[in-house]
Amino acid sequence: MTDWLHLVLLIALVVVALDLARLRDLFAAAMLTGFFSLLCAVYYTIVDAVDVAFTEAAVGAGLSTVLMLGALSLLDERVETGRVRNRIGALSAALAVAAMMLYATPDMPAYGDPTSPVNQPDRPAWRYVHQSGKEIGVPNIVTSVLASYRGYDTLGETNVIFTAGLAVYALLAGVRRKRGQDAE
Amino acid sequence: MTGLFGYWTVIATLAIGLYIMIAHGNLVKKVIGLNVVQTAVILFYVSFGKVHGGTAPILDERFEIYSNPLPHVLMLTAIVVGVATTAVALALIVRIWESYGSIEEDDIVRAELVE
Numbered sequence: 001m002t003d004w005l006h007l008v009l010l011i012a013l014v015v016v017a018l019d020l021a022r023l024r025d026l027f028a029a030a031m032l033t034g035f036f037s038l039l040c041a042v043y044y045t046i047v048d049a050v051d052v053a054f055t056e057a058a059v060g061a062g063l064s065t066v067l068m069l070g071a072l073s074l075l076d077e078r079v080e081t082g083r084v085r086n087r088i089g090a091l092s093a094a095l096a097v098a099a100m101m102l103y104a105t106p107d108m109p110a111y112g113d114p115t116s117p118v119n120q121p122d123r124p125a126w127r128y129v130h131q132s133g134k135e136i137g138v139p140n141i142v143t144s145v146l147a148s149y150r151g152y153d154t155l156g157e158t159n160v161i162f163t164a165g166l167a168v169y170a171l172l173a174g175v176r177r178k179r180g181q182d183a184e
Numbered sequence: 185m186t187g188l189f190g191y192w193t194v195i196a197t198l199a200i201g202l203y204i205m206i207a208h209g210n211l212v213k214k215v216i217g218l219n220v221v222q223t224a225v226i227l228f229y230v231s232f233g234k235v236h237g238g239t240a241p242i243l244d245e246r247f248e249i250y251s252n253p254l255p256h257v258l259m260l261t262a263i264v265v266g267v268a269t270t271a272v273a274l275a276l277i278v279r280i281w282e283s284y285g286s287i288e289e290d291d292i293v294r295a296e297l298v299e
Binding site: 017018029040047050059067070090097098109113124128132139141153154160161 | 189190193195197199200203204206209210220223230231233234235237238240249252254257259260264265268269270271274275276277278282289290
């Protein structure tokens, strides 16, 4: 049952991505990226990554789509987009990258393999799974890794968000000022 | 399901995202392509954290086997940072629209040449 769901979801993801490549209307493309993120969130749920799933649903499907629609509303009129240039060059670059990665896939561990390198006892993940209950005392392993074992990572992440917020504010403050002057 | 199908989907999604970024001249479409590539990478990481017979990594006496939590943590960070880059890219696009009156790459290059 889960395998069947897997297959359908993964194929749906590729179909939606293909549709994104074909779409010319920016509004439709922005909405479709939201749908794409939501499909991903469902996939993350069935591969047991529940924390990633709700972050993707809230941030990827929600916030990203809102940001994109907000930006489109600032681009005054409905922007026509149509020109696809250099189709052959783009296609050959994408195919070359895909071929190189396909060549590498047989070396990868099979899906869900418990003996894959990341699940070995000498890897950090082993300690997170078996010791975090005693060492941190939080039932959710993802939370204890995020906030404690890799706390500096999260601190750096908040710095990135803060800097991005400042950058957006600095960029858009000028736009608002200019709009105000035009209105006067 | 065969063990490698997930990887093939990731590769297909990544190639499509790359194609969108190169082929479309529209800057918003380029950002969307970047998002697709990013999602492909996240799919890749999350799918190799899965362990057969395991459950979500939340400790409970009834379960013995859990998925690998480390890829999940790293991808949480990646999703949030991805949104931050999207926000800055879109703000830049709005500024480009203000300066050039277009967000098509061809038009912007032509305007630069005229100057």
